[in-house]
Amino acid sequence: MQMVTQEAPSAKDIIAAHQADVWRYLRVLGCEPATADDLTQETFLTILRKPFEYRSAGEMKAYLRTVAKNRFLMALRAQRVRRAAMSEDELTQAWERVAGADDERYDSYLDALRLCMETIEPRMKESLEMQHSGHAPMKNIAEHLGTSIGNAKTMLYRARLALRACIEKKVGI
Numbered sequence: 420m421q422m423v424t425q426e427a428p429s430a431k432d433i434i435a436a437h438q439a440d441v442w443r444y445l446r447v448l449g450c451e452p453a454t455a456d457d458l459t460q461e462t463f464l465t466i467l468r469k470p471f472e473y474r475s476a477g478e479m480k481a482y483l484r485t486v487a488k489n490r491f492l493m494a495l496r497a498q499r500v501r502r503a504a505m506s507e508d509e510l511t512q513a514w515e516r517v518a519g520a521d522d523e524r525y526d527s528y529l530d531a532l533r534l535c536m537e538t539i540e541p542r543m544k545e546s547l548e549m550q551h552s553g554h555a556p557m558k559n560i561a562e563h564l565g566t567s568i569g570n571a572k573t574m575l576y577r578a579r580l581a582l583r584a585c586i587e588k589k590v591g592i
């Protein structure tokens with residue numbers, strides 16, 4: 420029995436055959452039409468840039484869906500990062516809410532922070548100082564404390580909560 424090998428279609432044929440399916444798949448994932456247009460193009464650019472081994476139409480569809488989904492997830496991550504960044508006006512308003520028009524209120528926060536740092540557990544204080552002053556990676560903090568990375572993260576989280584509550588109490592928020 421002779422095995423028939425299937426010849427790989429050209430990029431033009433692949434795009435013609437699968438473009439509408441990729442676009443619909445992106446819409447099902449939650450893309451707006453304009454975003455689905457862009458991500459569909461990026462999906463096909465990916466297969467043009469990175470050669471792949473064509474095996475069958477079914478595997479091609481699965482590969483295209485995977486590439487499209489990954490492009491969609493990367494776009495969502497980028498969108499979250501852009502949303503998180505404040506505009507200059509928002510940043511100025513936030514600073515004025517915290518620091519006030521003068522530096523007197525800001526100084527009261529710093530004084531409260533200094534006092535509150537003395538009240539927290541020594542290991543918590545040490546982990547905060549390592550992370551914020553020394554910019555130590557979480558792995559180094561965990562090793563220094565003799566604990567796992569997860570426990571070190573939990574300790575830092577609890578330390579920040581304790582500091583926030585203490586500072587808010589001292590400055591009267």
